[in-house]
Amino acid sequence: MKEVIILPERCMGCRSCEVACAVSHSKSRNLFSALGEETAPKKRIYVEYMPALGAAVPITCRHCDDAPCVSVCPAKALSMDEDTGTVNHNIERCVDCWKCSMVCTRFSSLYQLILVSGCWTSSMSSNREIINRWTEEDTSRRCDLCEGRELPACVEACPTHALVFMEIKRQQGTNAFSFS
């Protein structure tokens, strides 16, 4: 299975991924025509500034069916909403342990960055906002890896390759994974 891998240390905060994502989910799939569409197209990726890191990172959630983050969350802060099929995050329960990020293909590199920088104050709250943003506005909006495209639009648009599209290998029976 191929997945979008985020390499946050490469992100320059240009937001090209955001616009490309919105255009790719517009009716016309064309930047100039998308501007005039009745419903403004919505993006599924957010470049979030993380003050503690002093850097912006692209964050996106796929709301995976098997959601490994939900299964490893010791505080049950993450849960799967069976009706909408989306992952929810409850800040009241979250203990900022980052376990979820260790098993998530999209957040693991952010976790690595935080490990390296020793910046534990940059809490999971950044992730939480992104994850919940979907469900607040429109339950059906989630990253679909740009169905029908060879490369997801965000990956194609990223001028510094902070977003890459890679083959993911999960170890059977565990939540561990590797990509190449």
Place this chain on the structure above:
Amino acid sequence: MKLTALEKSIDPASQSMLNKAENEGIETAWDRYEQQLPQCSFGQLGICCRNCNMGPCRIDPFGEGAEKGICGATADIIVARNLLRMIAAGAAAHSDHARDAVLTFKKMSEGEAGSYGIKDEAKLFSLASEYGISAEGKRREELAAELANVLLMEFGKQNGPLLCTKRAPESRLKLWSELGIEPRGIDREIVECMHRTHMGVDNNATHILLQGLRTGLSDGWGGSMIATDVQDILFGTPEPKKSTVNLGVLSHDKVNVIVHGHEPILSEMIVEAAEDPELLELAKKKGASGINVAGICCTGNETLMRHGTPIAGTFLQQELAVITGAVEAMVVDVQCVMPSLGGLAGCYHTKFISTSPKADFPGALRMEFHEEKAYDTAKEIVRTAVENFPNRNLEKVNIPAEKQDCMVGFSAEAILKALGGSPDPLINAIAGGAVKGIGAVVGCNNVKVQHNYGHVNLVKELIKNNVLVVTTGCNAIACAEAGLLVPEAAALAGDGLKGVCEALGIPPVLHMGSCVDISRILVLASAIANRLGVDISSLPAAGAAPEWMSEKAVSIGAYVVSSGVFTVLGTVPPVLGSQAVTALLTKGLDGVVGASFAVEPDPFKAANLMLEHIEGKRKALGLN
């Protein structure tokens, strides 16, 4: 995405050089374009602002994120400011070129630039009288010196209007004055653009754009027009003549010197030096049978119009010319010169020679050019090329066979002369319906459009529908390469236009010169409008820039539309991020200056827009 040579250009000569580049592992503009894809959406929509260091700021085009910059600037303000800066840069390029032409003219008149002289005395006298300078009892050099001083004052003048604007119909002058967009001084308008777009100055999109129109006018009816006039006096007003175009004009057995850029001040001297007996002798000694000068871009158009010097190609053929492996020297001055040329020339034996005190390039051999010893420097440049001839690596040489005849040299004066001294025969042909109207098609190449596809197809469509086309710049070269600049091309025209062209022995597409020579089109349009007693906006005429890319083109667009000519752009300008600015440019301006822009990348649809516009104007004038 990987484009094939066939997808990159419609021109067979260019296609074969693109294939040669691929085989040799040589990078061209198209490769770099592919590396830039997808291009930045904020840039394409014009909604990124870098005008102060609180930023950079950008607006979310889909309304989820930031709607304002840090200072509070909306998308409308940011787009308008960015557009104004593009206009300012374009007007600056044309007008600074004009300044250098006038300074050369002044030095010539004072005896300090012995390489130059007065080639068109009649134009000197008529221009002097237009500027209110009496010629009585003056030597022509004295008159020229006086004229030069008056022309220089047009740049630093504080209170307009610029004197050339008087050539426009009364109705236009009145309109500009009422709108407060009469250009005051050439430099003043450009400086004011930079002031207004500074943080916290002009923050009303409409107000900003009006300054854009005024600055455009200071280019079209100021800088560009002065450049054309002065160059005509110095080097001669073009008259119809024959020449050849495309990469096939490069020679197997002669020393090939390419002049590329925009000013004739240098290229005129190179053309002369290439005929110097001493250098021709040296060329023989080096094993060459002669010296062949060929042009690229508008410096090429200048020498083409006045001497029939062949043209090697358009803007996007500058790298392809070097890739032939047969160019001894690529000599450049200013504007539209790719900085890639230095590295590229290093892959062949080509000497890349930069000459302008204003423009240096990586990998270039500097041979700075000054008017005082112009001919000597030109001779040194040509000598360098000749001495480089033995270094040509025959294994790397591949000159495309394609070269095309063309008829050029249609200055406004030459067109009137061809018509028998007055615009009446043309007006009668238009009134009678044989010629439906006039299409002015100009502008650059742009990798976003298949090379020459927009130019050639749009022009073919227009002449097929009996629209006489006047052209300048890279559109003119593209049309020449496609064989549209020969009288025989009348066969491609509709019956009415065909008859007119055959009667006069002219092509259906008239080459009027370089990009500053779009001012010739303004003069011609004014002559026709004045003869009919109507405004330019009432004429059955339309403009187009099918493959435009430069900031100069934005300034041109601003002055052509504010002169009253509907204009179709073939590539999308970076304004769509603001609905208000887009609506103003494409609709609102109609109610202000009597003309507006349209954007249409498809040349066939673009031609239809122009034809519909021309039909509408014909109807309004009571013509059928």
